[in-house]
Amino acid sequence: MFELATPHPRFHRSFLAATDEFLAAGEEPYAGIPNLPPDRQFDGLSLTRAEMDDPGTFARYATWLAGLREPDSPRPANYVPSTVRWMADGDEYLGQISVRHELTELLLTWGGHIGYSVRPSARRRGIATAALRMILPTCAELGIDPVLVTCDPDNVGSRRAIEGNGGVYEDTRSGKRRYWVPANVGAPTVADTPA
Numbered sequence: 001m002f003e004l005a006t007p008h009p010r011f012h013r014s015f016l017a018a019t020d021e022f023l024a025a026g027e028e029p030y031a032g033i034p035n036l037p038p039d040r041q042f043d044g045l046s047l048t049r050a051e052m053d054d055p056g057t058f059a060r061y062a063t064w065l066a067g068l069r070e071p072d073s074p075r076p077a078n079y080v081p082s083t084v085r086w087m088a089d090g091d092e093y094l095g096q097i098s099v100r101h102e103l104t105e106l107l108l109t110w111g112g113h114i115g116y117s118v119r120p121s122a123r124r125r126g127i128a129t130a131a132l133r134m135i136l137p138t139c140a141e142l143g144i145d146p147v148l149v150t151c152d153p154d155n156v157g158s159r160r161a162i163e164g165n166g167g168v169y170e171d172t173r174s175g176k177r178r179y180w181v182p183a184n185v186g187a188p189t190v191a192d193t194p195a
């Protein structure tokens with residue numbers, strides 16, 4: 001059954017298969033390989049694809065991602081706390097969606113509250129649309145309503161997922177279409193989830 005799961009070591013094999021799909025598609029920014037240099041408040045977290053094969057390393061990475069929701073979690077200086085969820089069907093990793101708990105200047109203009117990606121082999125099955133719908137109650141719980149979601153003008157899939165969740169277009173800034181999505185729309189039913 002499709003769900004939004006907390007990052008967990010049980011996804012190791014499937015997560016790395018998805019990583020390899022993203023890399024093969026030339027989509028390294030979505031491949032889930034952390035490349036975060038140290039800064040004044042963070043020790044840094046950079047891994048290679050080969051290092052992620054190690055179960056212990058992957059488990060620590062998943063735990064770090066899950067902890068990002070805590071206000072005092074270790075994270076880069078320009079990161080706000082965020083709730084990270086993995087789109088999943090059983091132990092099958094399908095993609096990632098995260099909610100940034102606050103908007104910085106850059107997020108207000110460009111990045112928005114939410115980021116998401118679906119592994120190439122799972123696209124065009126309604127997964128991004130469903131994941132966005134299913135994360136909205138989490139946004140409402142965090143006091144985020146409406147939710148800012150942005151996309152590139154030529155990203156048809158993302159644009160349709162946003163508009164399919166009631167996103168109201170505001171404007172385009174720095175090349176990003178900016179939408180406000182109402183969060184208080186109630187929890188989804190099982191019938192709403194993709195096949």
Ligand SMILES: CC(C)(COP(=O)(O)OP(=O)(O)OC[C@H]1O[C@@H](n2cnc3c(N)ncnc32)[C@H](O)[C@@H]1OP(=O)(O)O)[C@@H](O)C(=O)NCCC(=O)NCCS
Binds near residue numbers: 117126130156158
């Ligand atoms: C954008 C992305 C998340 C869409 O994921 P997805 O699970 O394939 O999206 P959905 O299946 O929910 O598609 C939503 C709608 O867009 C359509 N769509 C999806 N991809 C499309 C494409 N490449 N071209 C045309 N239409 C597309 C779907 O048919 C669906 O249409 P509908 O609402 O009429 O049914 C995915 O392509 C992705 O991960 N891309 C790389 C990362 C990225 O761009 N993230 C978003 C940053 S803003």
